[in-house]
Amino acid sequence: MVDHALQRRAVLADLYAGRVGALEVCDASPYLQRAAQRLGVTTDRTCPVCRKLPLDQVLWVYGEAIGDADGTARTEGQVSALASAHPDFAVYEVEVCQGCGWNHLVRTWRAGTPGTQPARRSRRREA
Template identity: 45%
Template structure:
């Protein structure tokens, strides 16, 4: 399972945290995870050892969502890493979005996205 077309949203995260620390962004605006996302983190997320950058009291949880034309009813579903490997063998191409969530203060941020699937990307002529 080799991710391709990886997009890292680290710069956006650093900008949001800088705005929060400077007072341009309120904590209520930064820590605004929807109840569905918090439930997904609690029941389907993968815990990390990385502390929340806002409250520093809770470790972050990673929630992975999958989207793609081939996925049908699976599109928009929360998926674990073990299931991603099986899906990568079954489907040609789909995108995975990884969201980091703090279950303590409700901080959430899109961390990265990437494409998986058994089809190789088109080669340039």
């Protein structure tokens, strides 16, 4: 498990000090915001930038072992299901503000069950 809190604090320190602009750090794409709304959970942490809304937190999964799920947002339940069915893949926990677009990596870790079968990749990838 890798905690990205230090990096997050550094970005926020730069923002508060005026070394970077809010536009540079509040760059969540509409796709990321929608994924967080649909598949994520709302935390009790207030957005550190606009200080208006609670942050959403969403999981992204990456790896050859999960086939078509590679590079998609997932609920916690879906990540658990993937982890019990397939070998090693990476999970990225991302926080997103629906208001100002602040987003940052919170934690990353590896998941999966050794000895299980990698998922097949279908020929046609969903856009």
